[in-house]
Amino acid sequence: MINFNKPYFSGKELEYIQQAIANGHISGNGDFTQRCHRYFEEKYGFSKVLLTTSCTDALEMAAMLLDIKPGDEVIIPSFTFVSTALAFVRQGAEIVFADSRSDHPGIDEDKIEQLITPKTKAIVVVHYSGVSCDMDKIMNLSKKHNLMVVEDAACAINSFYKEKPLGSIGHLGCFSFHETKNIQCGEGGMLAINDSQFVKRAEIIWEKGTNRAEFFRGEVNKYGWVDIGSSFLLSEIQAAFLFAQLENNDKIQKRRIEIWNKYYEALKPFDGKFFRLPVIPDFASNNAHSFYLIMNSQNERDTFIKEMKINNAQAVFHYQSLHKSQFYISRYNGCDLPFSDKYSDCLVRLPFYFEMKEKAVIEKVKYYFSSLEI
Numbered sequence: 001m002i003n004f005n006k007p008y009f010s011g012k013e014l015e016y017i018q019q020a021i022a023n024g025h026i027s028g029n030g031d032f033t034q035r036c037h038r039y040f041e042e043k044y045g046f047s048k049v050l051l052t053t054s055c056t057d058a059l060e061m062a063a064m065l066l067d068i069k070p071g072d073e074v075i076i077p078s079f080t081f082v083s084t085a086l087a088f089v090r091q092g093a094e095i096v097f098a099d100s101r102s103d104h105p106g107i108d109e110d111k112i113e114q115l116i117t118p119k120t121k122a123i124v125v126v127h128y129s130g131v132s133c134d135m136d137k138i139m140n141l142s143k144k145h146n147l148m149v150v151e152d153a154a155c156a157i158n159s160f161y162k163e164k165p166l167g168s169i170g171h172l173g174c175f176s177f178h179e180t181k182n183i184q185c186g187e188g189g190m191l192a193i194n195d196s197q198f199v200k201r202a203e204i205i206w207e208k209g210t211n212r213a214e215f216f217r218g219e220v221n222k223y224g225w226v227d228i229g230s231s232f233l234l235s236e237i238q239a240a241f242l243f244a245q246l247e248n249n250d251k252i253q254k255r256r257i258e259i260w261n262k263y264y265e266a267l268k269p270f271d272g273k274f275f276r277l278p279v280i281p282d283f284a285s286n287n288a289h290s291f292y293l294i295m296n297s298q299n300e301r302d303t304f305i306k307e308m309k310i311n312n313a314q315a316v317f318h319y320q321s322l323h324k325s326q327f328y329i330s331r332y333n334g335c336d337l338p339f340s341d342k343y344s345d346c347l348v349r350l351p352f353y354f355e356m357k358e359k360a361v362i363e364k365v366k367y368y369f370s371s372l373e374i
């Protein structure tokens, strides 16, 4: 079976984990954490980042930092992973779900303004499959209505909007290093703090509501409980693993782009017949996080997944509209979100990982669609 995902290993992970053990510091915020922080700040120009145990945690930190309270409204696309909304629901927010674009699964930027009310506190955008939303439009809305913007950049490391790194444009950016992501450490994440007003408090929330980070820098002579927070730090064992991946960031990226382009070229002749190929808007770059097709119907999508499985390749669907989830449907009183539903029903992702033999998958996919043409 050709699996949908297989995590990439650079070969240096164990050596660096051994170094972390030898350093005698395997909890969070040690040498490898600092090296990862420096890497992100130098390579992408983030002014402040904090490694977290997941993107879910980074989103939870964002919701705490924005002081989201019961009664606040937060605009979020319905076509996303549960964590995007859950982090804000935990603070008591009302989620106002927005639809996706017709040409791309990202949030429809032109339909956000009509959702803004006096209670709206923030807009959370998701860069689907690492492809940017139109951030100029989003940031203009933020300025006009005095709203905070969180970028859920879970899949968007190494991707750009008009040459600006994703996750660096909104007030806060949240990344995932889960094993399905381009750069991974099993479970992991990062919060990018782009608005300096949040930096001090972010460190406190990160360190269980204490000012321990200041203490370790020698800025205060004892530390204690000063605010809300939780245990959001990534351990040094995972930071060491992550650093081994970061050293190979460019190599990983090059290979993923190669796979993506091969899929795209090989499947172009079928575009518009049985499916639509992914669209990369002019303002966005492509970090080749995944390769997906948008089929004509749910039935056709599910049949394709079944046939690929029989043919020993794992194709998978993706997010399911959150406004229709078991958890939210009874609370939802907004309008229909037809594009979110369309991507829930019709989008399918093909196997995608560094070591894969893409030629074998391409042959299977072409074989399937050629047989439909007869």
Ligand SMILES: Cc1ncc(COP(=O)(O)O)c(C=O)c1O
Pocket: 053, 054, 055, 056, 057, 080, 081, 083, 084, 126, 152, 154, 155, 175, 176, 177, 178, 188, 189
């Ligand atoms: C858009 C989005 N946000 C958040 C997450 C959660 O990431 P993590 O597993 O690192 O918590 C995911 C997971 O894939 C995701 O796709």
